Amino acid sequence: MTQTNTPKPGPRPDRSPSISSDSVAHLSPSDAPDLSPSDAAGAAPTGDISLVTVSDAQDRTSAGSLSAVSGAVQHGPATAAMPVVTAGPGTVSLPEADEAGEAGGAGVAAVETEGVGAEPAGADSAGAVDASAAAGPTPGGEPPAEEATDLPGRREKPEGPEPASALTADRLLTRTAAAPVSGWRRWLYQATLGYVNVGDSDQVRIQRAMEHRIAMRLGERTRYVPVLSRKGGVGKTTVTTLLGMVLAELREDRVIAMDANPDRGTLSDRSPGRADFTARQLVKDRFTVDSFAQLSNYTARDGSRLDVLASDTDPMVAHAFDDADYRAVTDILGRYYSIVLTDSGTGMVHSVMKGTLEKADAVVLVSGGSVDEARLASETLSWLEAHGRQDLVAKATVVINMAAGDRTLVNIDEIEQHFLSRVKNVVRIPHDRHLAEGSRIRLGQLKPATRAAAVELAALVVDELQQD
Incomplete structure (x- = not known):
């Protein structure tokens, strides 16, 4: 036990009032005796500090009374503005008196609690009174040091060497x-x-x-898109070629256009390149074709990434191409191509049309800029609805081919509004001299407006195919 200014041996002078540990425990600041400076000087000489120990009163002093003593001393009016110093575990030190012997009217300088509810040596330091906790937050309002180190959003650098995958292009390259x-x-x-x-x-x-x-991916299944028209000469083959060339140019997978016209088709005349074999010969050799290299002998590709499977030039042979032949050819094409475009004939009741519509995922309906061409195209939509293919009508894309130019008296805007009331997508292809030639189509020779319309048509068709 540490003592300050140990008094001389001899009898302790009698002081009134007598302060015991029990009385101190229940003493409030208001109950403290009002001592004048002279009384305080007579009661405790200058430099003499009184000491109250409780080691000899363990049997009648509890931990609660010590808490009351600490609270009474710390929160008293005389010591509220003075710092509190921690003297060690289990010890609460009060403000020391100055040289004049004044301690706010209190003669108590320290209260030692050794042996009263003290924890054994080596116990957790939580049993001690923390001065920082008693003093509260710092004047600047900053959190304690241990709390300031754990800031939200701070990311620590990983320990050890970085893997090679950390050297990404986004990290190393400056984007311009x-x-x-x-x-x-x-x-x-x-x-x-x-x-x-x-x-x-x-x-x-x-x-x-x-x-x-x-360029969006369509999955593993092949998509079939027939191009329909009830009237010849409206540009059905032209639209098929334009659509196929744009799809083949902007997509990474394979696209093929097939001429399924029972009569003499002209798809091979509008597409670049020539093939040594036709769709009819592919039907005969369908059991021997088991690779893309073999299939490429039956298709044409020259100056374009679009593959074309032409029909027979002999009308007598072409009539032999029926529904069974169409299904056999499309089954082979479905192994190696992602999109198969079909240039269909004008006959909706032909047997080839049955297989064409059953395999179709979306349809493209071509209409001209005249009155009869627009009426026949609208009747085609009615025919599909009458035969239970409302799903194809909902995903149909109508193309208004302005091959005749804008010099006619037909209100093309009214035709477009009519089809918008029945389908979701309508595209108008403007007049282009290169298309009007009726020869092979090259995308580089198209007008910017014509090419933009072809790109829009391809985007709308791919959008409908992605919904499956």
Whole structure:
């Protein structure tokens, strides 16, 4: 036990009032005796500090009374502004008196609690009174040091060496905006040596978005898209070729266009390239074709990624191509191609049309810009609904081919509004001199508006195929 200013041996002077441990435990600040400076000087000489010990009163002093003593001393009016110093485990030190002997009217300098409810040596330090907890938060309002180290959102660096997968392109490369493709934006970019890049126009961005839609994957199953028309000469074969060439150019998988016209078809005349064999010969050799290399001998591809399976040029042989032959050919094509376009004939009641519609995932209906062509196209939709193919009508895409130009008196806007009341998608292909030639189609020779319409048509068809 540590004592400060140990008094001389001899009898302790009698002091009134007498303060015991029990009385201190129940003493409030208001009950403290009002001592004048002279009384305080007479009761305790200058430099003499009184000491109250409770080691000899363990049998009648509890831990609750010690708490009351600590609370009374710490929260008293005389010691509220003075710091509290921790002297060690199990010990509560009170403010020491200054040289004048004043301690806020209290003569008690320290209360030692050794032996009273104290924990044995080596116990957890939680039993001691923490000065930082008693003092409360710091004046600046900052959290304690141990709490400040655990900040939300802080990410620690992983220990040890990084794996090779951490060296990604997003981490190592500095991304720069792509240069504009054309127009004054491209000229400005080149004139400033790349320092001024205003980006592409909205039209170019929309075009890129459509190309991205066309390139979307369709899954493992082959999709079949027939191109229909009730009237010849409206550009059904032209639309089939345009659609197939755009799909083949912008997609990574294989696309083929098949001529399934029971009569003399012209799909091979509009598509680049020639083939040594036709669809009819593929039907005869269907049991021997077991690879894509063998199948490529029956298709044509020249200057385009689109494969074309032509029909026979002899009308007498072409009539032999029926529903069973169509199913046999499409079964072979379904092994190696993702999208199969079918250039159908004009006869809706022909046997080939039965297999064509049963395998169809979406249809493209071609209409001209005249009155009778638009009426026949609308009647085709009615025929599909009458034969229980409302699903194809809901996913149908109507193409208005303006092969005759805009010089007619027909209101094309009214035709478009009519089809929009029956189907969801309507595309208008403008007049193009390259298409009007009736020869092989090359995408590079099309007008920008014609190519944009073909890209829009391909994007709409792919959107419908993704819904399956």
